[in-house]
Amino acid sequence: MELAGEVEAIGKDVTLFKAGDQVFASTFKVNFGAHAEYKCLPENGAVVTKPNNMTYEEAATLSVGAITALFFLKKGNIQPGKKVLINGASGSVGTFAVQLAKYFGAEVTGVCSTQNIELLKSLAIDKVIDYTQEDFTKNGETYDIIFDTVGKTSLSQCKSSLKNKGYYLNTVMAGSMINGLLYSMTTDKKVVGGTAVTRKEDLVFLKELTESGQLKSVIDRCYPLEQTAEAHRYVEKGHKKGNVVINLQHDKKA
Ligand SMILES: NC(=O)c1ccc[n+]([C@@H]2O[C@H](COP(=O)([O-])OP(=O)(O)OC[C@H]3O[C@@H](n4cnc5c(N)ncnc54)[C@H](OP(=O)(O)O)[C@@H]3O)[C@@H](O)[C@H]2O)c1
Missing domain, CATH: 3.90.180.10 (Medium-chain alcohol dehydrogenases, catalytic domain)
Structure with missing residues (x-):
């Protein structure tokens, strides 16, 4: 496309x-x-x-890659000073999401495997988590935005890593959108999936x-x-x- x-x-x-x-x-x-x-x-x-x-x-x-990253970050109300975690930060959507989140003034953590740590550092990221060594959903850190660009996490896994009024963004979430909608309606946290619009x-x-x-x-x-x-x-x-x-x-x- x-x-x-x-x-x-x-x-x-x-x-x-x-x-x-x-x-x-x-x-x-x-x-x-x-x-x-x-x-x-x-x-x-x-x-x-x-x-x-x-x-x-x-x-x-x-x-597509950068448009998708921009679309989801805007849906997640990206703002200066927000703490953002990008899962799949070494992919197409991910590498653009890291750079765009930095442009918008966020503090950005990227999740990738060992072989991509240097790539993420070259994008001036604030922090890298190697998913082969550490599970970001279990390390006690919390974020304003968790953006899973590769659909490898679920809402239930990430709930406790989201701050109050936080956003869980997922580019590959079609199957669990009902849960996401219910969660968005019944808590102060928001879930965003669906297809990015190209403008x-x-x-x-x-x-x-x-x-x-x-x-x-x-x-x-x-x-x-x-x-x-x-x-x-x-x-x-x-x-x-x-x-x-x-x-x-x-x-x-x-
Ligand atoms: N909703 C929409 O509008 C929209 C638009 C565009 C794309 N998409 C979808 O978004 C997805 C991302 O596409 P993409 O082209 O950016 O990337 P991709 O090619 O699907 O993913 C590649 C990256 O994912 C990383 N990765 C693999 N397993 C991982 C894991 N368990 N945890 C964290 N990272 C992992 C890989 O790094 P390692 O080698 O280090 O594992 C690799 O750098 C695709 O499924 C695509 O269909 C959706």
Whole structure:
């Protein structure tokens, strides 16, 4: 659903873009899909000029990973000074969530395995918990926001680690939303799941943050389009660092 590339041609009524513009976009609200050489998008959709300090590969990762991180953190009422825990902090949503939570002035703890500790430190995180050594739900610490970006925890596990008026955010929680709704209605804590909404103004915000040096993309591997199946097999192992990108060599003469 995420892509970046050059505008090849425009429709006769298009005014916002011209051929040759470098853009990044989300196809979420159009017809999904972006494993392709060409994609037709409405000019008023989620299409924005690419950050001038990012490659196409880096820019493509913003439209889902960073948008999802931003959407959930805003739902969690992120504020300066809030104590935030990001579980799965080494994934796509996670690496963006760490950087965005820091941008919003939060005190950020990330949970990852031993091999990703240095990666999280490179994102200027405040504290790292290695999940192979320590269970954050059992160490007595409490947080204003617990953001599980990889759906590896449950609400019941995290309840006692949430402060009063805290938020439990989970990107992969469809099955337990009823419990979450009941919990939100009967306590002073809130549970947020569901699907992130992609808004053009948020893409513009992410572009500006990137250009001012406050947001970067972590790329694990790139695969050519012909190896898309291998790319998915790698991602489905559940251990990528940041993002995996499919790239194309576009031959204009062809
Ligand atoms: N709700 C929405 O709107 C929305 C939008 C986008 C994505 N999603 C979903 O969000 C999820 C996250 O996607 P993603 O691309 O950011 O990452 P991902 O590829 O699903 O996860 C990769 C990361 O998870 C870490 N991880 C694996 N097991 C873990 C555990 N037990 N505890 C903590 N971390 C663990 C891995 O680190 P290690 O190798 O160190 O274990 C790896 O860095 C996906 O399920 C995706 O479908 C939802």
